[in-house]
Amino acid sequence: MNSNLKFDFVVNKENNTIVVKREFAADLELVWEAWTTAEILDQWWAPEPCKAETKSMDFREGGHWLYCMIMPPDNQKNWGKQNYQKIVLHKSFSGTDVFCDENGIANPNFPTGRFENAFCEAEGKTLVTVTSTHNSFEEIEMIIEMGFKEGLAGSFENLDKYISIKSKKQ
């Protein structure tokens, strides 16, 4: 992990929210672009070794981002959709997070969550605050369990890569 960049992760059981804060070493415009452009999102949104692939994206209020996470080893595709509800240019965007099929049809067995991503620039760095709100703690459990499967596969590989980059620098 890049240790000089702020990272904060809090699960609030009281109001069923997960708040993740992270600073990026780039100006706001660039960070905003990375969060709102399909080609760039595909490069980083999926935790390794998964890959994200955008099927369609229309970044405007009422628009959506339909994408899938491709999970090794059998390249199983998990589809997701973000519906954009409110966009304030270079400040924040929010909407709903939906589990769906490749046509964007919501899967009723999975919970729909709300997200808000806020951007704030200070001293050449950009702080992003991701707030995801769920209907119950059980839903958070479910989301975490699913993410856990994707994340676990990748966490060690990423650690290896990180260590190799680090050791080359020294």
Next chain:
Amino acid sequence: METRRDIFQAIADPTRRAIITLIALQAMTPNAIAEHFASTRQAVSKHLQILTECELVTQKQQGREIYYQLEVNKMKEIDKWMDQFRKIWQNRFNQLDKVLITFKNKKK
């Protein structure tokens, strides 16, 4: 349907979380625990039963009384699990760091 009993079910309920906080300080009898809640003794005892099934609390006989105590090690599992989710976001953001560096260099 098979009933699922794990620590996450244990902490999913606000009353059970309150019970956990209460007995974290000291082992207590079911009666003493129930005094802290507006709900019935039966309701509290049901919560204690779930907590026991989740192995988050254990019973200990002392004289004629049964005391409930918190299994601190079991609580640590929750931390471990949260930590995995935290890592997913870290992983994702580390990738974004790299993407941003690439883009910055392109624009120069």
